Amino acid sequence: NQKAFIFDLDGVIVDTAKFHFKAWKKLANDLGFDFSEAQNEQLKGVSRAASLNKILAWGDMELSEDEFNKQMALKNENYLSYVDTMDEKDILPGVSKVIDYLIEKDIPFALGSASKNARNILKKVNLFDKFHAIVDGNDVTKAKPDPEVFLIAAEKLKASAGNCVVFEDSLAGIQAANIAKMISIGIGDDSILSEADHNFKDFTEVEISFINNLLKEA
Numbered sequence: 086n087q088k089a090f091i092f093d094l095d096g097v098i099v100d101t102a103k104f105h106f107k108a109w110k111k112l113a114n115d116l117g118f119d120f121s122e123a124q125n126e127q128l129k130g131v132s133r134a135a136s137l138n139k140i141l142a143w144g145d146m147e148l149s150e151d152e153f154n155k156q157m158a159l160k161n162e163n164y165l166s167y168v169d170t171m172d173e174k175d176i177l178p179g180v181s182k183v184i185d186y187l188i189e190k191d192i193p194f195a196l197g198s199a200s201k202n203a204r205n206i207l208k209k210v211n212l213f214d215k216f217h218a219i220v221d222g223n224d225v226t227k228a229k230p231d232p233e234v235f236l237i238a239a240e241k242l243k244a245s246a247g248n249c250v251v252f253e254d255s256l257a258g259i260q261a262a263n264i265a266k267m268i269s270i271g272i273g274d275d276s277i278l279s280e281a282d283h284n285f286k287d288f289t290e291v292e293i294s295f296i297n298n299l300l301k302e303a
């Protein structure tokens with residue numbers, strides 16, 4: 086019953102969710118409309134193309150394929166200008182404590198992210214080499230809440246789904262973990278992530294004793 090852990094990236098390990106929001110907001114504003122922080126929740130965990138489709142629907146807009154691709158590229162360029170400023174100090178509080186403990190105990194852990202920028206970001210914050218496996222937006226065809234990303238991660242960790250523990254800040258990600266029959270842990274607002282098996286406001290609340298209890302669970 087060896088447990089394995091899977092971390093989402095954006096909004097769990099690093100606070101890039103706020104950069105995605107800023108970059109999408111600029112895109113919408115440039116196109117002549119706006120959307121709210123509540124609407125932004127629906128973009129968390131969602132792929133770049135699916136996000137743009139949702140945003141365009143909110144603005145009641147349609148774009149040609151060329152223009153759509155151009156807008157996605159512009160958004161990513163803008164997003165990466167924020168990412169460029171990142172370093173180890175951008176790892177969210179409490180995350181390193183848990184990662185270091187897993188390393189100390191020789192527990193395997195993977196990244197399970199929808200982002201195509203995930204590898205780049207992990208390198209920027211110096212975590213790239215610590216993960217046993219990385220599964221990101223380049224490796225999957227189906228977006229969360231489809232469990233594909235987590236199932237591939239479990240396979241790479243050689244762990245059964247039931248022994249995997251998933252940290253997620255998005256509802257789509259919690260649903261993906263639940264569909265995969267993994268242990269889901271919501272990081273963020275528990276009114277949004279109420280479907281998770283466990284909830285924490287952020288990683289500073291995730292105690293080592295809690296990790297130990299998970300490790301002991303059958």
Ligand code: BG6
Nearest residue numbers: 095129130132133199200201202
């Ligand atoms: C997810 C984020 O992790 O990655 C989404 O929660 C984002 O907001 C998605 O759209 C895709 O990211 P990227 O970096 O490939 O545009």
Ligand code: MG
Nearest residue numbers: 093095096254
């Ligand atoms: Mg996330």
